Amino acid sequence: MITVPIExxxxxxxxxxxxxxxxxxxxxxxxFILLSIEVMLNAAGIAFVAAGARWAQADGxxxxxxxxxxxxxxVAVGLAIILQYYRHTGTLDVDAMGGGRR
Amino acid sequence: xxxxxxxxxxxxxxxxxxxxxxxxxMRGSMVALIAVGxxxxxxxxxxxVAIRFIYLPPAGNSFTQTLWTWIPATGFMPxxxxxxxxxxxxxxxxITFVAFLILLYSAEFMGGDEGYARFFAWMDLFVASMLxxxxxxxxxxxxxxxEGVGMCSFLLIGFxxxxxxNARAARKAFIVTRIGDAAFVVALFLIFTHLGxxxxxxxxxxxxxxxxxxxxxxxxxxxxxxxxAVGKSAQLPLQTWLPDAMAGPTPVSALIHAATMVTAGVxxxxxxxxxxxxxxxxxxxxxxxxxxxxxxAAFAALVQCDIKRVxxxxxxxxxxxxxxxxxxxxxxxxxxxFMVHAFFKSLLxxxxxxxxxxxxxxxxxxxxxxxxxxxxxxxxAFLIGAASLAALPVxxxxxxxxxxxxxxxxxxxxxxxxLWAAGLAGAFLTAMYAFRLVFIVFFGxxxxxxxxxxxxxxxxxxxVLAFFSLSAGFIQIxxxxxxxxxxSELLETSLPRLSAVSVGTQTEALLQAVAGLxxxxxxxxxxxxxxxxALVERLVLTPLGSAFRRLxxxxxxxxxxxxxxxxxxxxxxxxxxxxxxxxxxxxxxARACESMHYLLIGTQNGRVRQYAAAVTxxxxxxIALMVLL
Amino acid sequence: MNTVFxxxxxxxxxxxxxxxxxxxxxxxxxxxxxxLLAVAMIFFVMGAPFIAALEVIVYAGAIMVxxxxxxxMLNLGQEAVERExxxxxxxxxxxxxxxxxxxxxxxxxxxxxxxxxxxxxxGLGPKQVGIALLGQYLVGVELxxxxxxxxxxxxxxxxxxMPRTGEENEASRAGISIKQ
Numbered sequence: 012m013i014t015v016p017i018e019x020x021x022x023x024x025x026x027x028x029x030x031x032x033x034x035x036x037x038x039x040x041x042x043f044i045l046l047s048i049e050v051m052l053n054a055a056g057i058a059f060v061a062a063g064a065r066w067a068q069a070d071g072x073x074x075x076x077x078x079x080x081x082x083x084x085x086v087a088v089g090l091a092i093i094l095q096y097y098r099h100t101g102t103l104d105v106d107a108m109g110g111g112r113r
Numbered sequence: 114x115x116x117x118x119x120x121x122x123x124x125x126x127x128x129x130x131x132x133x134x135x136x137x138x139m140r141g142s143m144v145a146l147i148a149v150g151x152x153x154x155x156x157x158x159x160x161x162v163a164i165r166f167i168y169l170p171p172a173g174n175s176f177t178q179t180l181w182t183w184i185p186a187t188g189f190m191p192x193x194x195x196x197x198x199x200x201x202x203x204x205x206x207x208i209t210f211v212a213f214l215i216l217l218y219s220a221e222f223m224g225g226d227e228g229y230a231r232f233f234a235w236m237d238l239f240v241a242s243m244l245x246x247x248x249x250x251x252x253x254x255x256x257x258x259x260e261g262v263g264m265c266s267f268l269l270i271g272f273x274x275x276x277x278x279n280a281r282a283a284r285k286a287f288i289v290t291r292i293g294d295a296a297f298v299v300a301l302f303l304i305f306t307h308l309g310x311x312x313x314x315x316x317x318x319x320x321x322x323x324x325x326x327x328x329x330x331x332x333x334x335x336x337x338x339x340x341x342a343v344g345k346s347a348q349l350p351l352q353t354w355l356p357d358a359m360a361g362p363t364p365v366s367a368l369i370h371a372a373t374m375v376t377a378g379v380x381x382x383x384x385x386x387x388x389x390x391x392x393x394x395x396x397x398x399x400x401x402x403x404x405x406x407x408x409x410a411a412f413a414a415l416v417q418c419d420i421k422r423v424x425x426x427x428x429x430x431x432x433x434x435x436x437x438x439x440x441x442x443x444x445x446x447x448x449x450x451f452m453v454h455a456f457f458k459s460l461l462x463x464x465x466x467x468x469x470x471x472x473x474x475x476x477x478x479x480x481x482x483x484x485x486x487x488x489x490x491x492x493x494a495f496l497i498g499a500a501s502l503a504a505l506p507v508x509x510x511x512x513x514x515x516x517x518x519x520x521x522x523x524x525x526x527x528x529x530x531x532l533w534a535a536g537l538a539g540a541f542l543t544a545m546y547a548f549r550l551v552f553i554v555f556f557g558x559x560x561x562x563x564x565x566x567x568x569x570x571x572x573x574x575x576x577v578l579a580f581f582s583l584s585a586g587f588i589q590i591x592x593x594x595x596x597x598x599x600x601s602e603l604l605e606t607s608l609p610r611l612s613a614v615s616v617g618t619q620t621e622a623l624l625q626a627v628a629g630l631x632x633x634x635x636x637x638x639x640x641x642x643x644x645x646x647a648l649v650e651r652l653v654l655t656p657l658g659s660a661f662r663r664l665x666x667x668x669x670x671x672x673x674x675x676x677x678x679x680x681x682x683x684x685x686x687x688x689x690x691x692x693x694x695x696x697x698x699x700x701x702x703a704r705a706c707e708s709m710h711y712l713l714i715g716t717q718n719g720r721v722r723q724y725a726a727a728v729t730x731x732x733x734x735x736i737a738l739m740v741l742l
Numbered sequence: 743m744n745t746v747f748x749x750x751x752x753x754x755x756x757x758x759x760x761x762x763x764x765x766x767x768x769x770x771x772x773x774x775x776x777x778l779l780a781v782a783m784i785f786f787v788m789g790a791p792f793i794a795a796l797e798v799i800v801y802a803g804a805i806m807v808x809x810x811x812x813x814x815m816l817n818l819g820q821e822a823v824e825r826e827x828x829x830x831x832x833x834x835x836x837x838x839x840x841x842x843x844x845x846x847x848x849x850x851x852x853x854x855x856x857x858x859x860x861x862x863x864x865g866l867g868p869k870q871v872g873i874a875l876l877g878q879y880l881v882g883v884e885l886x887x888x889x890x891x892x893x894x895x896x897x898x899x900x901x902x903x904m905p906r907t908g909e910e911n912e913a914s915r916a917g918i919s920i921k922q
Binding site: 081 | 743744746747748751754755758759761762767770771774777778781784785787788789790792793796800801804805808809811812813815816826829830834835837838839841842843845846849850853854856858859860861865866870871873874875879882886889890892893894896897898900901903
Binding site: 726730732733737740 | 837838842844845848849852
């Protein structure tokens with residue numbers, strides 16, 4: 012078991028979260044955006060588990076479990092949407108999505 | 114049996130709901146079956162209840178059924194409770210029975226109309242509301258029914274809403290009756306604040322105990338209720354909506370604007386008789402309004418050319434008779450006339466509907482004529498209705514009810530010769546315009562070739578109503594002929610007796626003979642003028658004659674007067690007021706909202722990444738606030 | 743043990759940076775798996791072995807396999823990489839990076855004001871987690887199961903191969919009628 016300061020763990024989670032956010036904002040490929048969202052969810056999970064470990068409570072891990080469930084459902088539906096979108100338009104460009112409605 | 118009372122209003126309501134929810138997917142025959150069936154069931158229930166009530170009267174001659182507490186508030190607990198006594202029993206029986214026949218008639222009459230299901234849904238809702246109105250145990254529930262019938266009247270007058278004239282007529286009816294409705298609400302407030310209850314019997318008892326006769330509160334309450342009744346029953350000065358209300362389908366005119374809704378005012382006054390007894394002046398006013406309305410409307414009916422408008426003015430006039438009876442304290446005579454009038458006036462309207470249908474939507478009586486041989490069934494039905502309306506002696510029901518009213522005007526302590534004379538003149542005029550209609554429409558030469566003839570369902574309704582228009586009078590025969598009056602005996606268990614000075618049997622017989630002769634004279638004059646059209650022409654062409662004709666044709670020009678006195682000044686005021694500072698403020702607000710809308714529309718561009726960036730920006734701002742504050 | 747944490751953290755951060763910057767989706771996916779394994783390591787050393795196992799099985803295993811399948815069905819080739827290169831100009835990076843940098847600065851500000859360190863010791867095993875999960879959080883578990891079911895049904899429904907145009911629609915209808 013480690014005894015590093017809690018800030019370091021949270022900081023790492025923050026770095027991962029920021030990287031994921033950068034991916035969401037910078038990439039145009041929907042697939043990458045979905046991956047980046049996974050990174051962000053994972054970072055949030057790290058923060059939960061770290062907080063749970065800090066206070067020696069199981070709640071943090073349970074929150075991570077819920078995040079995991081959510082991520083699984085989200086990826087399944089998201090990938091289905093991407094596949095269908097690609098089948099219809101032949102592109103994965105997120106900027107082309109929803110543009111026709113203006 | 115009596116405990117099933119709640120089913121009577123519920124059945125039509127259930128019919129309304131099922132048609133409203135599923136009518137679009139049902140076939141027309143199914144809709145008609147439901148709509149007519151529920152009202153028929155309701156009528157059967159009413160008949161069963163009536164038999165039980167008459168042969169085995171409940172304790173106190175009334176039966177109250179409390180269903181649930183409507184609004185449970187401290188000190189104010191109006192309940193959904195129904196009260197059956199002799200008055201509401203007569204009303205319920207007549208309403209369900211006549212409504213059933215009229216709906217049966219409409220099932221054929223309205224066939225092929227695109228709003229078939231809509232029509233029946235609203236008719237059922239109307240019947241339900243009307244039954245709630247007459248069965249209500251407290252004023253608030255009564256008011257619910259009161260507004261319900263008003264709304265259905267509005268919807269059904271404007272039934273063919275594509276024609277803007279019909280929509281305008283519907284609006285007019287709604288707004289004019291609303292004046293009375295507002296007065297009714299004020300009356301309810303007054304009764305509740307001063308008597309602490311809205312239960313009709315309780316309020317009447319407390320009023321009789323606490324308010325002296327002629328006190329200001331009693332006069333105010335009675336006057337406000339009179340205003341409500343005047344609006345709903347199309348009496349002076351709020352009568353202008355009724356002739357225009359003929360824009361609706363003919364069965365609607367028969368049910369709502371002849372048989373039931375317009376008599377709601379009569380019912381209200383009879384139901385609240387204790388308040389009117391406490392305010393003799395207002396009761397006298399009721400009689401005067403009735404007398405004046407019956408005369409004015411009868412004159413107007415004399416010159417109308419539209420068959421339905423003649424009947425509309427006639428309805429106004431006949432309701433005037435009921436008011437006259439109420440005003441002299443002859444409560445049961447008024448209800449008797451209501452019953453008889455419901456039969457013969459709906460018969461007349463339905464007969465007129467059959468004529469209109471046969472002549473392809475022709476309303477002008479001068480385009481009709483000679484239909485006696487072409488439509489014999491309709492002719493006989495219409496003739497019976499007209500005879501009953503004209504109070505043809507001995508054989509028709511109208512004779513007995515009208516005669517009773519005239520007799521009560523003479524004998525009542527609060528009656529007078531003038532009221533009696535007005536009623537007598539009205540009887541003469543009534544017979545004249547009724548038979549003018551019969552002669553012009555059914556005699557003479559054939560002007561328009563009739564098309565579709567009434568089928569079985571319309572014929573059955575006409576036949577049954579014709580039978581009752583003749584025979585309904587026999588349940589109340591004047592004592593000098595045969596002493597047989599079960600109706601007034603029944604009604605006097607819930608309504609006060611007429612306080613009359615006794616006149617001899619001879620005087621009574623004389624009065625009856627005079628009343629009967631007035632009717633016969635009216636019929637004779639109608640025939641005389643029909644045979645000598647040149648005479649009529651010369652009469653109309655004199656300056657005085659033409660002026661009166663124009664005056665009567667427009668219903669004494671009340672519309673024009675109201676237009677000049679209220680409508681146009683109001684519109685002008687509204688136009689002046691259109692650009693005041695509050696409107697300016699509102700418009701600025703609207704414009705600000707609009708520009709904000711265009712500003713925000715730019716953010717809804719469908720670009721997911723920009724949304725994400727916006728979320729990030731929001732997070733940054735919120736965290737910054739958290740950190741800094 | 744602390745060293746293991748720092749090494750894993752460095753691996754996770756580096757591989758995640760690679761994830762968001764790769765042009766080829768399969769490469770990004772592989773880096774993502776590395777990142778997830780590193781995070782699993784961190785969980786393990788933080789005293790959450792159960793979560794570490796789930797991270798490997800569910801995240802690195804199931805979810806990433808889902809991605810792999812999706813990519814295989816999309817069948818992206820070399821031209822997809824070229825297109826990514828066009829999309830990822832430095833100018834397109836600048837805005838997001840600035841925005842995220844500001845957010846990150848705020849994170850640091852907040853984190854710097856907290857204190858305390860991990861307690862060490864045995865950590866929390868699957869048993870404690872299980873007791874809490876099926877006791878206190880039972881409703882949450884039920885909701886999660888419902889969410890998964892909804893995700894399953896939704897993914898199946900959305901992912902059906904639907905006819906793209908009217909022509910195909912008619913063709914498929916014709917096909918059905920032939921079968922009948």
